[in-house]
Amino acid sequence: xxxxxxxxxxxxxxxxxxxxxxxxxxxxxxxxxxxxxxxxxxxxxxxxxxxxxxxxxxxxxxxxxxxxxxxxxxxxxxxxxxxxxxxxxxxxxxxxxxxxxxxxxxxxxxxxxxxxxxxxxxxxxxxxxxxxxxxxxxxxxxxxxxxxxxxxxxxxxxxxxxxxxxxxxxxxxxxxxxxxxxxxxxxxxxxxxxxxxxxxxxxxxxxxxxxxxxxxxxxxxxxxxxxxxxxxxxxxxxxxxxxxxxxxxxxxxxxxxxxxxxxxxxxxxxxxxxxxxxxxxxxxxxxxxxxxxxxxxxxxxxxxxxxxxxxxxxxxxxxxxxxxxxxxxxxxxxxxxxxxxxxxxxx
Amino acid sequence: xxxxxxxxxxxxxxxxxxxxxxxxxxxxxxxxxxxxxxxxxxxxxxxxxxxxxxxxxxxxxxxxxxxxxxxxxxxxxxxxxxxxxxxxxxxxxxxxxxxxxxxxxxxxxxxxxxxxxxxxxxxxxxxxxxxxxxxxxxxxxxxxxxxxxxxxxxxxxxxxxxxxxxxxxxxxxxxxxxxxxxxxxxxxxxxxxxxxxxxxxxxxxxxxxxxxxxxxxxxxxxxxxxxxxxxxxxxxxxxxxxxxxxxxxxxxxxxxxxxxxxxxxxxxxxxxxxxxxxxxxxxxxxxxxxxxxxxxxxxxxxxxxxxxxxxxxxxxxxxxxxxxxxxxxxxxxxxxxxxxxxxxxxx
DNA sequence: GTCTCGGGTGGGAGCGCTTCCACTAGACGG
DNA sequence: CCGTCTAGTGGAAGCGCTCCCACCCGAGAC
Numbered sequence: 001x002x003x004x005x006x007x008x009x010x011x012x013x014x015x016x017x018x019x020x021x022x023x024x025x026x027x028x029x030x031x032x033x034x035x036x037x038x039x040x041x042x043x044x045x046x047x048x049x050x051x052x053x054x055x056x057x058x059x060x061x062x063x064x065x066x067x068x069x070x071x072x073x074x075x076x077x078x079x080x081x082x083x084x085x086x087x088x089x090x091x092x093x094x095x096x097x098x099x100x101x102x103x104x105x106x107x108x109x110x111x112x113x114x115x116x117x118x119x120x121x122x123x124x125x126x127x128x129x130x131x132x133x134x135x136x137x138x139x140x141x142x143x144x145x146x147x148x149x150x151x152x153x154x155x156x157x158x159x160x161x162x163x164x165x166x167x168x169x170x171x172x173x174x175x176x177x178x179x180x181x182x183x184x185x186x187x188x189x190x191x192x193x194x195x196x197x198x199x200x201x202x203x204x205x206x207x208x209x210x211x212x213x214x215x216x217x218x219x220x221x222x223x224x225x226x227x228x229x230x231x232x233x234x235x236x237x238x239x240x241x242x243x244x245x246x247x248x249x250x251x252x253x254x255x256x257x258x259x260x261x262x263x264x265x266x267x268x269x270x271x272x273x274x275x276x277x278x279x280x281x282x283x284x285x286x287x288x289x290x291x292x293x294x295x296x297x298x299x300x301x302x303x304x305x306x307x308x309x310x311x312x313x314x315x316x317x318x319x320x321x322x323x324x325x326x327x328x329x330x331x332x333x334x335x336x337x338x339x340x341x342x343x344x345x346x347x
Numbered sequence: 348x349x350x351x352x353x354x355x356x357x358x359x360x361x362x363x364x365x366x367x368x369x370x371x372x373x374x375x376x377x378x379x380x381x382x383x384x385x386x387x388x389x390x391x392x393x394x395x396x397x398x399x400x401x402x403x404x405x406x407x408x409x410x411x412x413x414x415x416x417x418x419x420x421x422x423x424x425x426x427x428x429x430x431x432x433x434x435x436x437x438x439x440x441x442x443x444x445x446x447x448x449x450x451x452x453x454x455x456x457x458x459x460x461x462x463x464x465x466x467x468x469x470x471x472x473x474x475x476x477x478x479x480x481x482x483x484x485x486x487x488x489x490x491x492x493x494x495x496x497x498x499x500x501x502x503x504x505x506x507x508x509x510x511x512x513x514x515x516x517x518x519x520x521x522x523x524x525x526x527x528x529x530x531x532x533x534x535x536x537x538x539x540x541x542x543x544x545x546x547x548x549x550x551x552x553x554x555x556x557x558x559x560x561x562x563x564x565x566x567x568x569x570x571x572x573x574x575x576x577x578x579x580x581x582x583x584x585x586x587x588x589x590x591x592x593x594x595x596x597x598x599x600x601x602x603x604x605x606x607x608x609x610x611x612x613x614x615x616x617x618x619x620x621x622x623x624x625x626x627x628x629x630x631x632x633x634x635x636x637x638x639x640x641x642x643x644x645x646x647x648x649x650x651x652x653x654x655x656x657x658x659x660x661x662x663x664x665x666x667x668x669x670x671x672x673x674x675x676x677x678x679x680x681x682x683x684x685x686x687x688x689x690x691x692x693x694x
Numbered sequence: 695g696t697c698t699c700g701g702g703t704g705g706g707a708g709c710g711c712t713t714c715c716a717c718t719a720g721a722c723g724g
Numbered sequence: 725c726c727g728t729c730t731a732g733t734g735g736a737a738g739c740g741c742t743c744c745c746a747c748c749c750g751a752g753a754c
Contacts, residue, residue, distance in 0.1 A: 015479065017710055028734040033712060043732060060478040064415040065710035068739050073411070078460070088444075094435045101462050105471065110480070113425070113460035115448050124452065131407040132362065133457065238585055239614070239644075267586075275622065297586075364740055375704040380742060390702060412740035415709050698753075707744085714737080722729080 016057040024057065025049035036061065075110035076320060077129065077137040081146040082117055090236060091263075091292045092209075092309060093140060096162055099313025100138055107321065109135075118146065130155050136320045141165045141174070141208070158323035160316045164208050164334075173319040173333040175312045179209050182305040182339035183216020186259045186287040189303070189347060191224045193285055195257030199230035201244040201269060203261040210236075213261045213289060230255060234265045241268025249276060257285045257347070263294035263304055270298050270346065285347035300345035308337050363404040371404065372396035383408065422457035423667060424476065424484040428493040429464055437583060438610075438639045439556075439656060440487060443509050446660025447485055454668065456482075465493065477502050483667045488512045488521070488555070505670035507663045511555050511681075520666040520680040522659045526556050529652040529686035530563020533606045533634040536650070536694055538571045540632055542604030546577035548591040548616060550608040557583075560608045560636060577602060581612045588615025596623060604632045604694070610641035610651055617645050617693065632694035647692035655684050 022032035027046050035042045035050035042050075053059070067073045078100060080087060087093050101111050112134055116125040129137060129152070136158035139148055149165035149172050161174035183200075190198050200217045203210025214231065221228040232247050234240035241260060245268060248255060258273075260266035266288030270280060278284050280300055288295055288304035295302035315335050323331055369379035374393050382389045382397035389397075400406070414420045425447060427434055434440050448458050459481055463472040476484060476499070483505035486495055496512035496519050508521035530547075537545050547564045550557025561578065568575040579594050581587035588607060592615060595602060605620075607613035613635030617627060625631050627647055635642055635651035642649035662682050670678055 018712095019710080029711085030713075030734055030736095031732080034733090037712080041732060046732080060474070062415070062710050063478060063480050064411045064420070065739090066712075068409070068411040068415055068710080068741085069712045071739080075459070088441045089436045097435075098462065101460075105468070110475065111460050111462075112422070113448075113458050115445065115458075121452070127407070128457065131410060133410050365742095366740080376741085377704055377706090377743075378702080381703090384742085388702060393702080409740050412709090413742075415711085415740080416742045418709080696754090699751090701749095701751105703746100703748080705744105705746085707742105709741085711739085712737105714735105716733105716735085718731105718733080720729105720731090722727105724725100724727090 015062070016059045018059070018061070021050060021053045021057055021059050025053040073133060073135050074108065075112050075134050076104065077112045077114045077134045079114045079116070079125070079137050079139040079148065081139070081141070081148055087140070091294070092290055092307065095292055095309045096140060096313050099310050100317055103314050103317035126151055126155070129157055135324045136160075138162065138316055138320055139165070158320055160320040160323075162312065162316050166208070171332050173323065173331055175316045175319065175335045175337065177307045177312065177337045177339050179212030179339070180216040180219070182289065182307075183213035183259065183261075184220045185216075185339065185341045186289065186305050187217045187220035189287060189341060190257035190259065190285050191220065191226070193257070193347065195285055196226060197230070197252060197255045198226060198257035198259065199232070199248045199252060199255045201241055201248070201258060201260040201265045202231055202233050203236055205233060210261055217259050234261070234268075236262045236264060238264045238268040241265025242272050245269035245272040255284060259287050261289050263288035263290045263292070263302055266302055266304070266346070267294055267298045270302070281345065281347050287347045291342050295342070295344060298346070303344045303347040304342050305339045306342045307339055312337055362409070363406045365406070365408070368397060368400045368404055368406050372400040420480060420482050421455065422459050422481050423451065424459045424461045424481045426461045426463070426472070426484050426486040426495065428486070428488070428495055434487070438641070439637055439654065442639055442656045443487060443660050446657050447664055450661050450664035473498055473502070476504055482671045483507075485509065485663055485667055486512070505667055507667040507670075509659065509663050513555070518679050520670065520678055522663045522666065522682045522684065524654045524659065524684045524686050526559030526686070527563040527566070529636065529654075530560035530606065531567045532563075532686065532688045533636065533652050534564045534567035536634060536688060537604035537606065537632050538567065538573070540604070540694065542632055543573060544577070544599060544602045545573060545604035545606060546579070546595045546599065546602045548588055548595070548605060548607040548612045549578055549580045550583055552580060557608055564606050581608070581615075583609045583611060585611045585615040588612025589619050592616035592619040602631060606634050608636050610635035610637045610639070610649055613649055613651070613693070614641055614645045617649070628692070628694050634694050638689050642689070642691060645693070650691045650694040651689050652686045653689045654686055659684055
């Protein structure tokens with residue numbers, strides 16, 4: 001139960017105001033305000049009195065009044081350009097969301113979720129972003145079509161992208177992982193293991209992560225003098241991975257390694273391999289990507305590439321807060337996190 | 348590109364204010380305000396002048412100032428009590444989220460996402476809800492443990508639950524589907540088809556939807572004089588469904604029908620059945636639940652129970668808005684939607 | 695012609711808060 | 725013992741908006 005005491009009959013109707021708190025504490029409104037906001041330049045006695053009054057009255061500052069004068073809203077938007085199921089079922093997105101939320105909570109900032117498909121909704125979104133409703137925006141960048149970064153840069157609103165934006169990447173702050181390096185690392189592991197006929201289940205061609213990981217795979221394959229023709233695209237889901245794996249096996253029954261662009265797709269592949277009687281990693285070695293939730297639950301457990309999602313979310317928030325605190329508008333800072341190979345049983 | 352003209356050198360530094368608009372339009376601030384808010388009791392000439400000024404200046408009302416006096420924030424919270432991956436990967440949740448968002452957009456309301464695990468975060472959540480940050484809350488109710496409804500009822504904040512809350516169901520408004528009826532309908536279909544050994548892959552035991560659907564299955568089985576012992580629980584995911592299906596086949600190789608509590612679990616079951624050489628619906632008839640996205644993509648296409656998610660979201664928002672408009676605090680209205688059997692190929 | 699009446703208008707009073715500034719005491723070095 | 729600080733305080737000025745209210749005036753009623 002909330003420990004807030006609803007104001008007795010003290011205040012006329014509504015919630016208690018700072019004035020009432022001040023009166024009750026026997027100080028001026030100015031002092032009460034100072035006491036509530038950190039207590040600088042307030043005597044211990046006054047501080048205690050105000051705190052007591054706040055408790056007794058169940059006072060909470062009126063956020064509208066506060067932000068009218070401070071010109072801050074203490075809330076930031078999380079913008080999701082195209083909220084189809086894909087975004088929400090992507091473990092990467094979900095963990096980012098939670099990470100961002102957690103970080104913001106520590107600074108007592110609120111998260112406003114903004115979903116908007118391109119088109120009319122996007123106009124609405126931009127209008128909203130430009131209307132002093134929020135202090136800044138974190139954008140989960142996913143699709144190639146999306147020109148949000150341009151708009152935000154033009155708007156002068158503090159923002160931080162998670163994932164390299166497709167446009168204006170030189171104008172806004174963003175965090176990302178080095179997906180090329182990740183794809184390379186995964187592939188190199190298989191090459192070193194002695195695999196020679198290595199396929200990849202790539203992500204969708206309109207998402208940066210998909211493209212870059214494929215790129216890493218391709219680079220490594222060529223460098224090792226191996227053929228880079230065994231590519232199938234999946235949609236980051238388990239069944240997508242399955243379908244791709246089946247196609248690959250059909251095309252190259254002799255394949256001995258699979259680099260998947262997501263753990264879910266790798267899990268699908270594992271199942272197909274098992275169904276076809278191939279042993280993992282004996283006949284075919286498999287590497288996944290992401291390392292959140294899935295790899296421990298497959299048989300065998302997936303070797304995979306881990307993204308430091310928590311740190312990325314943290315950093316994105318930090319980048320955003322810096323801009324907000326500086327009041328200097330968007331700044332082009334980028335922080336790229338290195339992926340890390342996590343060895344388990346599948347490779 | 349945003350068509351908003353950044354204020355020339357007209358306004359001293361910040362964004363244009365209503366005062367400037369009024370001055371430019373040659374009217375008083377009061378008239379400008381009226382013109383902007385619906386234009387009642389404003390002459391066509393004044394209206395046009397204000398609209399022109401707004402456009403020229405790129406004026407947007409300061410939401411803080413506005414809500415300070417109107418005592419409305421024009422934003423509502425979407426509360427997700429326990430944001431683990433399960434919630435986000437649940438297509439039901441995702442579609443509810445989008446539906447709610449869409450509905451709110453038509454009234455120009457904003458969605459504030461509030462994720463909170465029980466414990467410290469919940470205190471923070473309640474504090475926030477009680478602080479005039481938002482006009483009301485929509486709660487996605489999922490878990491048995493969650494006592495949010497109690498708190499909200501005590502707080503007097505307008506709210507609407509999607510899914511029957513575990514407690515205080517008689518004090519707050521909620522929408523739900525009749526999951527018992529849905530479970531029954533699915534099961535009856537199989538009984539009528541002539542299935543006699545019907546199993547169910549139930550949802551988690553701590554979620555209302557899971558329990559109720561299981562209940563419907565059980566009722567029907569007993570009414571038909573059939574055994575209700577073939578129950579396995581899944582976590583609403585594809586792989587959960589697979590695991591459950593495997594167990595069921597082990598326990599009852601002769602089963603001829605499966606009622607799954609979600610389409611994803613049904614999809615998993617289909618795969619296991621195919622793997623075991625059974626034909627669907629010839630050897631085993633299968634029914635899923637939800638009918639959003641999944642059923643058309645399986646082989647064979649899933650017969651399933653459809654929830655009118657869009658209408659539910661719409662109705663939830665409507666319930667909430669009624670309460671907000673009435674200013675009378677939470678009211679115990681419930682709207683239960685009937686599920687509908689959608690016949691495809693799997694049964 | 696005077697008397698309503700009501701649409702259209704502007705003045706002005708707040709909404710609840712932060713913060714600038716002027717002021718008072720004591721503390722302290724000279 | 726007298727400036728000179730500095731910590732603590734309250735008065736008061738807004739932040740940008742809505743909306744009550746008083747006011748004006750042209751149109752219709754008599």
